[in-house]
Amino acid sequence: MTTAANATVARDPHYNFGYLDESTKRMLRRALLKAVAIPGYQVPFGSREMPLPYGWGTGGIQVTAALIGHDDVLKVIDQGSDDTTNAINIRRFFARVAGVQTTERTAQATIVQTRHRIPETPLSAGQIMVFQVPIPEPLRWLEPSERETRTMHALAEYGAMHVKLYEDIARHGHIATTYDYPVIVNGRYMMRPSPIPKFDNPKLDRSPALMLFGAGREKRVYAVPPYTRVKSLDFEDHPFTVEKWDGCCAQCGATDSYLDEIITDDAGGCMFVCSDTEYCATRQATKEKA
Amino acid sequence: MNGPTNGALLSVRHLTRTWDGIHGCRDVSFDLYPGEVLCVVGESGSGKSTLLQAVSMQAAPQSGSIYYDLREQGMVDLATLSSARLRLLARTDWGFVRQHARDGLRMQVSAGANIAERLMAVGERHYGELRQAAGDWLHKMEIDRGRLDDAPEAFSGGMQQRLQIARNLVTHPRLVFMDEPTASLDVSVQARLLDLLRGLVSDLGLAAIIVTHDLAVARLLAHRTLVMQGGRVVESGLTDQILDDPQHPYTQLLVSSILQA
Numbered sequence: 001m002t003t004a005a006n007a008t009v010a011r012d013p014h015y016n017f018g019y020l021d022e023s024t025k026r027m028l029r030r031a032l033l034k035a036v037a038i039p040g041y042q043v044p045f046g047s048r049e050m051p052l053p054y055g056w057g058t059g060g061i062q063v064t065a066a067l068i069g070h071d072d073v074l075k076v077i078d079q080g081s082d083d084t085t086n087a088i089n090i091r092r093f094f095a096r097v098a099g100v101q102t103t104e105r106t107a108q109a110t111i112v113q114t115r116h117r118i119p120e121t122p123l124s125a126g127q128i129m130v131f132q133v134p135i136p137e138p139l140r141w142l143e144p145s146e147r148e149t150r151t152m153h154a155l156a157e158y159g160a161m162h163v164k165l166y167e168d169i170a171r172h173g174h175i176a177t178t179y180d181y182p183v184i185v186n187g188r189y190m191m192r193p194s195p196i197p198k199f200d201n202p203k204l205d206r207s208p209a210l211m212l213f214g215a216g217r218e219k220r221v222y223a224v225p226p227y228t229r230v231k232s233l234d235f236e237d238h239p240f241t242v243e244k245w246d247g248c249c250a251q252c253g254a255t256d257s258y259l260d261e262i263i264t265d266d267a268g269g270c271m272f273v274c275s276d277t278e279y280c281a282t283r284q285a286t287k288e289k290a
Numbered sequence: 291m292n293g294p295t296n297g298a299l300l301s302v303r304h305l306t307r308t309w310d311g312i313h314g315c316r317d318v319s320f321d322l323y324p325g326e327v328l329c330v331v332g333e334s335g336s337g338k339s340t341l342l343q344a345v346s347m348q349a350a351p352q353s354g355s356i357y358y359d360l361r362e363q364g365m366v367d368l369a370t371l372s373s374a375r376l377r378l379l380a381r382t383d384w385g386f387v388r389q390h391a392r393d394g395l396r397m398q399v400s401a402g403a404n405i406a407e408r409l410m411a412v413g414e415r416h417y418g419e420l421r422q423a424a425g426d427w428l429h430k431m432e433i434d435r436g437r438l439d440d441a442p443e444a445f446s447g448g449m450q451q452r453l454q455i456a457r458n459l460v461t462h463p464r465l466v467f468m469d470e471p472t473a474s475l476d477v478s479v480q481a482r483l484l485d486l487l488r489g490l491v492s493d494l495g496l497a498a499i500i501v502t503h504d505l506a507v508a509r510l511l512a513h514r515t516l517v518m519q520g521g522r523v524v525e526s527g528l529t530d531q532i533l534d535d536p537q538h539p540y541t542q543l544l545v546s547s548i549l550q551a
Contacts, residue, residue: 151373155374155377157411159412163407166399166403166410166417170421171400235415236417
């Protein structure tokens with residue numbers, strides 16, 4: 001695995017702790033405090049140029065940079081995996097500019113930066129999830145004008161959002177939106193939970209961990225504080241449901257995790273494995289011991 | 291300050307709204323009663339559309355007042371309402387039919403979703419019932435229920451216009467604003483739409499303000515007509531009276547130009 005690669009990275013003293021300068025971090029922390037105070041509300045912030053392209057997690061990386069301290073333990077996942085290019089590089093980045101300890105163990109981490117997934121291992125109080133968000137505005141597809149969407153948020157005019165769900169049922173017979181599934185936070189603001197699968201939406205609801213969302217290109221942060229109600233939109237006769245699979249994970253046998261389809265050959269062969277690699281590896285290890 | 295208590299649904303008093311100090315409408319007053327259809331006729335640039343936008347508070351009036359008979363409060367000056375309340379009013383008790391159906395429709399979603407949108411916006415959350423309501427309205431608009439899941443793009447111009455009307459009427463508004471609803475349709479389709487509108491207005495007891503440059507629309511639909519020229523109302527009265535016995539020179543010109551055609 002990649003722990004060896006991490007170990008070779010030393011703290012680079014040429015960079016300020018956490019890469020960003022202190023005043024930028026303070027500005028971000030102010031924005032984050034406001035975001036936590038108004039759950040689900042998008043707070044604008046001055047997004048900085050980061051040493052990675054937009055769409056690779058510039059929002060998440062700035063939020064992490066503003067939060068991280070010497071004692072933090074950082075985990076970075078991309079599509080549930082700890083060892084993809086994006087995850088490895090962001091982890092190495094923080095090892096280099098902050099010298100913090102990194103980990104793949106969800107339970108050990110104090111900050112988990114993520115793209116697309118919430119770990120299967122339940123989060124605990126004191127942990128912080130940082131999401132990389134491409135488009136923070138849930139109403140954008142409905143209404144191109146920023147002025148209008150802000151007015152809609154201000155007046156909680158969210159009824160038209162159900163048009164999307166109606167259209168799904170009319171076309172597919174069920175709600176076919178599978179990721180970035182819109183939610184109402186604390187009974188007030190509509191929020192886009194970034195491109196996590198709807199499988200992970202229930203994990204947002206009343207989570208003991210703090211959830212922070214950063215959109216670098218769109219210059220917005222928003223938050224779900226611990227133990228906050230997060231309700232996924234649905235119809236009375238078409239309630240919200242999560243994805244289900246017929247089988248279990250081919251490697252660890254888990255039936256309760258989000259499964260990825262892996263193509264194994266050119267002859268149509270495939271298997272389903274856990275998308276959360278750390279969860280899968282831990283289950284396999286405990287199985288071998290037993 | 292309370293508005294006039296004469297049983298009107300809408301009272302407009304000395305309404306002025308100009309875009310540049312010159313173009314727009316000036317010092318317009320009229321009453322609209324429940325179930326009444328008012329046509330505003332006049333040439334291009336006479337301020338008809340501006341009047342419609344000002345009365346519906348889409349463009350803020352510069353002077354004058356507009357009173358509307360709210361279901362729960364009675365006559366109120368619209369300028370005193372919060373923007374939230376106005377938006378709710380516009381979504382539920384009013385309808386807006388635009389000249390080009392694609393301006394008033396959501397073209398990327400199905401006909402059913404277009405009709406049901408307002409119901410969802412006011413809190414209806416039962417898919418089956420939404421669908422039923424959308425189907426009923428499609429049927430009322432003389433469109434086959436089987437087209438519920440078709441995109442508006444697949445509809446003809448006349449059907450799109452009817453769909454737009456259904457989308458507005460689904461919350462049972464009491465007042466509908468129409469800006470040249472038939473202008474972009476060909477003559478036979480116009481006739482059919484006008485026929486349908488006439489039926490709807492009398493069945494549902496709708497009040498409507500229809501802006502048009504087509505005197506035939508006024509003749510067929512309107513109880514009363516306002517004639518506008520240069521931003522002012524030059525003549526108003528019962529439609530038949532205005533069309534059969536025009537008093538103002540401009541109205542005489544308008545009416546005679548139709549007869550000659």
